[in-house]
Amino acid sequence: MSTEEACSTFLVRHAWLSLRGVVAEALVEHDLSVAQFASLLLLRESPGMSVADVARKVSTARQSANEMLGGLERAGLVERRQHPTDRRSQQIFLTPTGSARLEAALPTVQAVEDRLSAGFTESDLAVVSAWLHRMAGASAGINEEISTL
């Protein structure tokens, strides 16, 4: 409609802000921030990641990830162990408490997302996912484009 919405970039931004708000609201009762929830989700799938691994996965700075993991550690949801061979890095694991917290929060978040996507068909959602993946890979594509110049 409007000129600003013609730029899909800002539409994506509004969608992100809105989703973030909704998810954050759904997570307050579980005492988790959105970033923390994402990290727990990540650690469930790939236990033993390093701080740097987490930072790369969630697209944030190493330091930000470190601080956020510090919060999770202080809350007893996560624990850091020394890497068995690599003495500079540390492995991060979910504690039973953290795992339970995640399992409790996950359905809440997914319920919110499912409710929001209600009315869209499977193929619609597949198209959306493909487009979002394309956009998410855009910054990686920059390097490729630079090399072609």
Next chain:
Amino acid sequence: MSTEEACSTFLVRHAWLSLRGVVAEALVEHDLSVAQFASLLLLRESPGMSVADVARKVSTARQSANEMLGGLERAGLVERRQHPTDRRSQQIFLTPTGSARLEAALPTVQAVEDRLSAGFTESDLAVVSAWLHRMAGASAGINEEISTL
């Protein structure tokens, strides 16, 4: 694929971060930040908006908008005038310089977006837009849901 990407929220976040980076890179040659570009775009469509109007439109705090507009004003791209009747608010207008800057930057940004969306059909993009609009309206839908509780 991965568990984290199963949550569309984080996929949207990555898309936004990536798009933001690409657009920011396209805007450096025009000496504009992404937020400034969005504001110029907004002001071209609706001249005479107040600071609070801009803040609402770009989903940011009044103060943030004020600071950013201050930058645009210092750069001579925008000018503030006293509102003719409402003495507490001020109207913001594009200067000729600002208008020219926007016209120069706009094709660059749209070229980037078009290139990224290449390969998607019109109907695909319509679905994506509809989904994003739905998500963007999610936070507005919260109130509605609260009222149903």
Next chain:
DNA sequence: GCAAGAACGTCAGGTACCTGTCAACTGTCG
């Protein structure tokens, strides 16, 4: 006409995030 409420721009303070940097450590290549 006037009191109550809301909205405007602005100031102060805090939070979250990033960049830049460092020492320690790993892997690689001559």
Next chain:
DNA sequence: CGACAGTTGACAGGTACCTGACGTTCTTGC
């Protein structure tokens, strides 16, 4: 083996953004 580039976690410093509050001005209901 030993120099060297790359990586990891941590430290300081800076930036951008937000919340909360204020004085002023508009608007609404009585």
